[in-house]
Amino acid sequence: MSYYKYQNKKTVIDGITFDSRLEANRYSELKILEKAGVISALQLQPSFELIPAFSKGGKKYRAAHYVADFMYYDNQEKRVKIEDTKGFETDVYKLKRKLFEYKYPDLEIIEIRR
Numbered sequence: 001m002s003y004y005k006y007q008n009k010k011t012v013i014d015g016i017t018f019d020s021r022l023e024a025n026r027y028s029e030l031k032i033l034e035k036a037g038v039i040s041a042l043q044l045q046p047s048f049e050l051i052p053a054f055s056k057g058g059k060k061y062r063a064a065h066y067v068a069d070f071m072y073y074d075n076q077e078k079r080v081k082i083e084d085t086k087g088f089e090t091d092v093y094k095l096k097r098k099l100f101e102y103k104y105p106d107l108e109i110i111e112i113r114r
Helices: 020-035 090-105
Strands: 011-013 016-019 039-044 049-052 053-054 060-061 063-065 070-074 081-085 110-113
Touching: 011 020, 016 090, 020 039, 020 070, 020 081, 039 049, 063 081, 063 090
Parallel strands: 081 110
Antiparallel strands: 011 016, 039 070, 049 063, 053 060, 070 081
16 A cells, blocks of 8 residues: 555654554554543554465465454443544455454444544
């Protein structure tokens, strides 16, 4: 994904470089919610396996993963939440979201938009 193509501006907060201002701003919001006890166990860039590694016809294929922006436990709703900040949806993201929804029926991707 081209930095200029989607007009994202890398932003650093707490020594962490985020791919966009939207993602960095959401991180700041989530840190405030975590300090207030509304959420807990905040994770950045959690990875979810969509297709395991496999071999076919003597060729090896690597596993395919979906990497979200954030994952945390919502203390009020008593459930895990997965978030992805989106300014633009690529075809690859749409396919990975569909595979994620199929493989992880108890989890849901919450899209944070501009």
